[in-house]
Amino acid sequence: xxxxxxxxxxxxxxxxxxxxxxxxxxxxxxxxxxxxxxxxxxxxxxxxxxxxxxxxxxxxxxxxxxxxxxxxxxxxxxxxxxxxxxxxxxxxxxxxxxxxxxxxxxxxxxxxxxxxxxxxxxxxxxxxxxxxxxxxxxxxxxxxxxxxxxxxxxxxxxxxxxxxxxxxxxxxxxxxxxxxxxxxxxxxxxxxxxxxxxxxxxxxxxxxxxxxxxxxxxxxxxxxxxxxxxxxxxxxxxxxxxxxxxxxxxxxxxxxxxxxxxxxxxxxxxxxxxxxxxxxxxxxxxxxxxxxxxxxxxxxxxxxxxxxxxxxxxxxxxxxxxxxxxxxxxxxxxxxxxxxxxxxxxxxxxxxxxxxxxxxxxxxxxxxxxxxxxxxxxxxxxxxxxxxxxxxxxxxxxxxxxxxxx
Numbered sequence: 001x002x003x004x005x006x007x008x009x010x011x012x013x014x015x016x017x018x019x020x021x022x023x024x025x026x027x028x029x030x031x032x033x034x035x036x037x038x039x040x041x042x043x044x045x046x047x048x049x050x051x052x053x054x055x056x057x058x059x060x061x062x063x064x065x066x067x068x069x070x071x072x073x074x075x076x077x078x079x080x081x082x083x084x085x086x087x088x089x090x091x092x093x094x095x096x097x098x099x100x101x102x103x104x105x106x107x108x109x110x111x112x113x114x115x116x117x118x119x120x121x122x123x124x125x126x127x128x129x130x131x132x133x134x135x136x137x138x139x140x141x142x143x144x145x146x147x148x149x150x151x152x153x154x155x156x157x158x159x160x161x162x163x164x165x166x167x168x169x170x171x172x173x174x175x176x177x178x179x180x181x182x183x184x185x186x187x188x189x190x191x192x193x194x195x196x197x198x199x200x201x202x203x204x205x206x207x208x209x210x211x212x213x214x215x216x217x218x219x220x221x222x223x224x225x226x227x228x229x230x231x232x233x234x235x236x237x238x239x240x241x242x243x244x245x246x247x248x249x250x251x252x253x254x255x256x257x258x259x260x261x262x263x264x265x266x267x268x269x270x271x272x273x274x275x276x277x278x279x280x281x282x283x284x285x286x287x288x289x290x291x292x293x294x295x296x297x298x299x300x301x302x303x304x305x306x307x308x309x310x311x312x313x314x315x316x317x318x319x320x321x322x323x324x325x326x327x328x329x330x331x332x333x334x335x336x337x338x339x340x341x342x343x344x345x346x347x348x349x350x351x352x353x354x355x356x357x358x359x360x361x362x363x364x365x366x367x368x369x370x371x372x373x374x375x376x377x378x379x380x381x382x383x384x385x386x387x388x389x390x391x392x393x394x395x396x397x398x399x400x401x402x403x404x405x406x
Contacts, residue, residue, distance in 0.1 A: 001339070002106050002401045006390035009098045012045060013389070016078065016094060017086040025380030026086045029148075030079040030125040031059060031157040038078055042093070042118055049101040051116060057168035058139065058154075059120035059161065060131035065100065067113035070177040072404055073363075074099055074396070075117030077355060079125065085184075085382020091370075091389065092182045093118045099397045112404040115176070119355050126154045127317060132355040134168050136362045171362060178329050178403060179359040182368045182396050184384055186352045188375030196388060197337045197345035197395055198369035199330055203357040204253075204282040204350060205289050205322035207315065209296055211238060215309040217265065217273030231275035232263045234309035239277070242299055246281070249291045255351065256281035256292070284322045284349055323357035329366035329403065336399035337368075341391060352377075368396055 019038035020028035028035050039061050046053035046063030053063040061078075065071055076092025096116035103109040119131030127146035133139045144155035158164050185191075190198050215229035239258055246256055261277035281292045293315075300313040330347075337345035350367060359365040370392035373383045 002102050002109050002397050004098050004102045004390070004393050004397050006393070008101070009094060009390060009393055010386055012097065013087070013091060013094050016041070016090050020080065021086075023380045024086075025382065026080050026084050026090075027082065028078065028080040028084065029082065030121040030123065030130070031161060035079055036161060039118065042078065045097050046100075046116055049097050049116070050104045051100060054169070055163070055166070056134075057163050057166040058130055058134045058158070059163060060135065060169065061118040062169045063097070063100070063116040065113035065115055067111060069113045069175045070404070071113035071115045071175050072400055073115045073117060073176055073179045073359075074181070074400065075119060075179070075355070076181050076183060077119045077122035077131070079121055079123050081123055081378045083378070083380055084123075085377055085379060087184045087382060087384055087389075088186065088377055089122060089183070091184060091384075095182045095393045095396050098393055099400050102397050103401065109401050112401065114400060114404075122355055126157070128320065128353070129355055129358050130154065132358040136171050136358060138358065139168075176363055178326065178364040178366070179356060180329065180366055180368070180396065180400065181354060181356040181359075182370070182392055183354060184372045184377060184382070185369040185375070186372055186377035188372070189348060190346070190369060190371040191373070191375060193346065195344055195346045196341045196371065196391055198348045199333045199337060199345065200325050200350045200356075200367035200369060201330070201347050202284045202325060202349045203323045203354055203360075203367070204284050204352070205286055206280065206282045206320040206353045207289055207293060208278060208280040208317060209293070209313050210316045211235070211277050211279060211296070211300060211311065211313045213238070213275040213309050213311055215273055215275075216271070218271045220269045220271050223271060228271055229308040230271050231309055232272040234303065234311060235261065235263075235275040235277055238299065238303060238311065242279070242296060245295045245299065246292060249288065249295060251283055251285055251288050253349065253351065254281065254283040254288055278316065282351065282353070286322055289319070320353055320357065323360040323365070325356070325360065325366045326364035329364050332399045332402045332406070333366055333368055333395070336395045336402060339398060340395040368392060368399070
């Protein structure tokens with residue numbers, strides 16, 4: 001069985017952590033200077049692993065095996081949330097590099113081909129899954145107009161980084177036989193059940209809607225309550241009412257979140273004339289997602305009719321569809337988990353979105369999870385034990401060799 005170098009893996013992860021390190025976490029948003037610096041470092045690491053590495057026209061880092069193939073792609077992302085953890089995505093990329101190194105170092109597997117990738121903008125700084133959508137032909141020139149919170153478009157960011165004329169890497173069906181992605185669970189299930197590894201069965205679909213409230217800005221002291229058209233008050237009422245309706249429609253694993261909101265102009269002595277909130281919801285069942293969208297739109301129409309504030313709901317971006325992992329690749333991962341951690345693994349769905357669900361629409365794909373301490377992610381407190389990190393990479397390496405020699 002091919003053996004990884006656990007200490008080498010941990011050292012590389014800790015080095016990647018220094019790019020954007022803040023407190024116990026990492027701030028490395030897509031296309032930022034520190035993100036670019038980390039990508040240049042990734043090129044060096046991939047080349048040291050015997051791969052031919054480039055940054056493509058959307059900023060993804062691709063390390064291509066010099067072996068002819070067939071090749072397995074292993075990857076994830078290295079961009080972070082505004083307050084991100086050090087393992088989210090980054091662990092999966094460094095797993096790929098370590099697996100490529102381990103296979104190359106072993107005379108019995110050095111002929112196998114593993115291509116490694118760090119996708120651009122998985123986290124949605126400009127638009128979710130930019131790198132993987134580009135690679136699999138789902139990215140169009142219209143997407144170049146997508147903006148970050150500061151109003152910079154993808155086109156402007158790529159020009160700033162000198163990537164405007166750089167070719168975009170594309171999936172090669174004749175070469176690539178599958179895609180593997182390893183990740184921290186980002187939830188409590190593995191830890192709560194005492195399991196060390198999780199083989200993903202499916203990945204949730206995700207939709208995000210923007211709800212806007214248009215009232216009338218006025219003086220907070222002189223406007224009687226009965227005459228107010230308070231956009232913020234309408235937003236809060238909407239939050240309570242939609243929560244009740246969604247609970248009646250939800251399945252056992254459905255989740256929804258109002259994670260960002262705002263009012264204008266935002267003064268204590270001013271009745272807000274406008275307000276907005278973002279409502280995101282996730283499930284593996286697309287009929288549940290459809291029902292949620294109808295319920296949100298219906299409540300907006302009802303509240304507009306009730307007055308005095310107008311309410312409008314629309315999708316913020318294209319819906320991310322649920323994805324099911326490939327049974328054959330899953331069987332290789334399951335066998336590797338049993339060999340690496342007997343009776344200490346479980347099959348489970350992913351409640352978080354991943355690039356693997358984009359890949360799954362085009363190529364056999366599978367995912368492996370390791371436990372997250374206290375189930376925390378998208379936070380500076382995100383962490384996993386060194387032992388769990390090393391164990392997961394060993395299982396992935398074992399599965400990779402099995403897939404490529406089957």
